[in-house]
Amino acid sequence: MDLPLWGDYIDIHTHGSSPIPGIYAIENLMAHEGRTPGDIPEQAFTYGIHPWYLEYHTVDRLISRVQAVTGFTNLFAIGEAGFDKLRGPSNELQLKAFEAQVLISEEIKKPVVIHCVRAWDELLPAIKRLKPKMPWLIHGFRGNVELATQLLSKGMYLSFWLDFVMRPESSKLLRSLPKNRIFLETDGADVNIRAIYDKVAADLNLSVDELKKVILKNFKEFFIQYNDKLA
Numbered sequence: 001m002d003l004p005l006w007g008d009y010i011d012i013h014t015h016g017s018s019p020i021p022g023i024y025a026i027e028n029l030m031a032h033e034g035r036t037p038g039d040i041p042e043q044a045f046t047y048g049i050h051p052w053y054l055e056y057h058t059v060d061r062l063i064s065r066v067q068a069v070t071g072f073t074n075l076f077a078i079g080e081a082g083f084d085k086l087r088g089p090s091n092e093l094q095l096k097a098f099e100a101q102v103l104i105s106e107e108i109k110k111p112v113v114i115h116c117v118r119a120w121d122e123l124l125p126a127i128k129r130l131k132p133k134m135p136w137l138i139h140g141f142r143g144n145v146e147l148a149t150q151l152l153s154k155g156m157y158l159s160f161w162l163d164f165v166m167r168p169e170s171s172k173l174l175r176s177l178p179k180n181r182i183f184l185e186t187d188g189a190d191v192n193i194r195a196i197y198d199k200v201a202a203d204l205n206l207s208v209d210e211l212k213k214v215i216l217k218n219f220k221e222f223f224i225q226y227n228d229k230l231a
Helices: 059-068 091-108 120-130 145-153 168-176 193-203 208-222 224-229
Strands: 009-014 023-030 044-048 075-084 112-117 136-138 157-160 182-184
Touching: 009 182, 009 193, 009 208, 023 075, 023 193, 044 059, 044 112, 059 091, 075 091, 075 120, 091 112, 091 120, 112 120, 120 145, 145 157, 145 168, 168 193, 182 193, 182 208, 193 208
Parallel strands: 009 023, 023 044, 044 075, 075 112, 112 136, 136 157, 157 182
Antiparallel strands: none
């Protein structure tokens, strides 16, 4: 299995991307789509149940689909899984699907990629209750310094995409964070991850090469199951 090399741009979370030399992208597959790892060109993927597409009559089938892909060596994490107060079914159903996916991640010792929209009061009690040993990543984070600090105190990682990093308030937030907890992503948008690296590197007063080293080191620490395979 190919893994990112020094010099690669790492796109930690994308949908429907095409391979681009020099960019290491992790494709997100969603259980409701029915796509399989064989349907994607990328070398690594995550797989989970997105809260938008949950229904009472399909939740057990979707959980079974997540379980079915756990044997693939290029499955890097479970998710995106999580909570959404603006779109999706009841909190009860979202919680059922989320907890099932966390249990799978703990069983196979792989991290969880989380979608959370205005539902931190669901997510934070879940991490306290479930006490996961595997790390969690909040993808597409766009909150404030106080929320970021709270999530980091629980051991979480945060990932950012272009829409947020171009906002004026993002610079202060990024500079307030420990560099060893950040990732960058395109989330399937028609943007190049290089543009996100350029902006974040400038905000952090780093060169792009220095930021690449930071993200690669974070990758090694987050995907702990591949530590012995990463140079």
